[in-house]
Amino acid sequence: MASVTSDYDYSTAIDFTIEEGLCNLDPNPMEVITQTYIHSIICAFGLIGNALVILTYVFYKRTKTMTDVYLYNVAVADLIFVVALPFIIYNEQHSWLMGSVACKILRSAYSINLYSGMLLLACISGDRYIAIVQARKSFGARARSLTYSRLICSAVWVFAVALTLPTLLYTERFEEKSLEAQTTNVMCQMSFSKTETAKLMKVVVPSLQIAIGFLLPLLVMVFCYSSIVCTLLRAQSTQRQKAVRVILAVVVVFIMCHLPYNVTLLSHTLSLFKERSCEAEKIKLQVLAVSRSIAYFHCCLNPILYAFIGVRFRSHFKQIILDLWCFSKKYIYTARSSRAPSDICITGRMSSDGSNNMTSFSA
Template sequence: MDAFPPLNDSYYDYGGSGGGVVGPCAQQGAQRVELALGPYVHSVICILGLLGNGLVVVTYACYKRTRSMTDVYLLNVAVADLLFVAALPLVVYNELSSWSMGAAACKLLRGSYSVNLYSGVLLLACVGADRYAAIVRPHRSFRLRSLPSGRLICGAVWGSALLLSFPTFYFYDRYDLSRSFEEEVLLPEVNATSWPPQFVCEFRFSDSATAWNTKMAVPATQLAVGFFLPLVVIVFCYAAVIATLLRVRSDRRHKAVRVVLAVVVVFVACHLPYNLALLYDTVTMFETQSCDAADAVRAAKLLTQTVAYLHCCLNPVLYAFVGVKFRNHFKRIVQDLCCLGRRRPPPRRPSRLTSEIYVSTRRSVDGSSENGSSFTV
C-alpha cells in the first residue's frame, strides 16, 4: 500500500532459465513488511492521528474560532490529516483481504487518499508562506492576510488536490491479477484455473500508450507538486523567518527558532525517504527487473511511506499544541470534561485572545504587534 499507490510492481519474473516469463513474482519480502506494518504500525498511526487531529478540530469548533489565515490553514491541515488516518484502516483491511469491499471502494479510497495527501502537504506550504508574511513582511502583508483570503486559498488547494487526484479516481480498478496474467501473458491454451485468484487495486489501462503516459505523469506530478514544491516553499519561508528571529533581541527567540527548525527537519525527515524511493522507482519503471530487485524496491517504498505517514501524527504537535494560546484552549477542554456531569460550567466570556497560532497578543518575539504575529512557545 503506497501513499500514492504503486506504479511499478513487477509482478512477473523475467529471470527464468528459459529467458521468458515464468510467472507472477511472489514478493515475499514486501509481503512480510506489509503484514508487519499493516495491522500494527499503521494502527498506531491511525490512533495517534485521530486523537491529535481530532483534538485540534474539536478545539477550533468549540473553543477557538477561526479568525485569521493561520487558523484557517491549521484547521484544514487537521481536517486533511484526520480524513487521511480515517481512510487508512479501510485501505489496510482491503489490502490484506484482496479488496473485498469491491471496485467502488478501490476507486473511492485510493482517490480520497490521494486528495488528502496532496491537500495536506500543500496546506503545510501555505502555513509556511503565512508565517513568512506575518514575521518577515508584516506591514506589507497585513491587508492580504484576511480570513476570506485564507478560505479562498484553502478552497483552491482542495480543488487542486482533487484535480491532481483525478487519474487515481479514473484509472484505478479492482481486478484479478492472476487471471489477467494468464489471459494477457501466457498462451491461450493455459488452463485459466492454474493460478489462484489474486485481487489487487491498481492502475488499469485499455492501451499501452495511455499506460505509458499515465505511469510517467502521475509519479512525476506527485514528486513535483506533492514534495519538491512544498519543500522549496517551506525551506525558503522558514529560512527567512529564522533570519528575522535571530535579529530580534528577545529571550524567547531561541525557543522560537528551535520550533521553526523542528518544523523543517520533521517535514524533510518524514517525506524525503519515500520520495527518493518513488523517484528511483519512477526512473526504473520500464526497465526489466528480477523478482528480487522488484521485491526490494517495493519493500523500501512500504517502509519509507510509513515514515511519511508519521507526519500526520506530528502535525498537531508542531503546528498547534506548541502554541501557548492553543494549549490554554486545550486545557479548557480538559477542565470542562472533568466538570461535565458534576456541575454546569459558567457561560464562557468572549475570549480576547487572538486565534493566531504562535501569535502573541502582547509583543511578539520579532518585536511586532499582534498583526505582525510570530511564533510563541
C-alpha cells in the same frame, strides 16, 4: 496526512523484465503483520491528535486568523487521511471486499487529502513569512485576512482534486490470478486498457506527487522559514531562540518524514522500464513500504508541531480534557445514582470572544 504517497501499487502491475522469469512480489506474512501494527498506531494517534485540533477550533478557539484557517484545513485533511487508510490497507490485504464505487472514492479521497495537506503546510509557511518578514509592509494585513485565507484553502482543495483526476478515472476494481496459488484476488488499483496510457500514467502520477506533493512545499518552506529565521536573529527578542528551534523542528521533521520515501519513489519510477533482478525488485519494494510508513507518520506530528506547541492552543486543549472528564464524571454519577449532586464540575471554557465563561454541569 498529511504525507504524500503513490496511488499506484507498483508491486502488482509493473511493466518490467525479470531476469529469472516470473517473480512473486507479494510481501511475506511477517511484513504484512508489521505494517498492520505500524499503520494501526499511526491511525490511532493521527485520529486522536487531529480530532482534538478540529474539536478545539469548532467549540473553543474558533478560526480568528489566517493561520487558524490553514491549521483547521490541515487537520481535516489529515483526519480524512487516517480514516481512509485502514479501509484501503484492510482491503488490500484481504482482497477488495468493497464495491467499485468505494474503490474509486477511497483512493481518490486518499490522494486529494494527501495533496491538500502538503500544499496547506506550504501556505502556513507563507503566512508566517508575511506576518514576520513582511510585517512592516502595507499589503501584509490585507494579504492575511480571513477572506483571503478561505479563498486560498478553497483553491488548494480544487487543485488537489484536479491532481487526483488520473486516480479517479483509472482506478478500477478488478480480479487478478495469483502466481503461485490457484486463487483469484480482487484488487483496487489503477488499471489501463492501452499500453501507452499505462506507461504514461506510471510516470505522470508519481512524478506529480514528487514535484507538487513534496518538492514544491519543501522549496516554499525552506525559503519562507529561512527568511523568518534571519529576521528573528536580527530582532532583539527573548523568544527568538525558542521560535528558531520550533522552525528548525518543523523543517527537519518534514524532510526526515518525506525525503526517504520520495527518493525511493523517484528511483523506482526511473527504473520502471529497465531490466532488473527479482531480488533487487523485492528489496526496493520493501524499502518503499518502510519509507512510506515513515511518511504516513507525519500526519501524527502535524498537530504537535503546528497546533499544540502554541501556549493558547495548549490551554484550550487542557480545557477540552477537563470538560471531557467532567462529562464522564457526570455520566457516572447519573448512572449509579438517581440523584446526582447539584454541582459535579465547574469548568472555565473560553468563549469565542475570549471572555472567561464559567460553565456548571449539574444534574
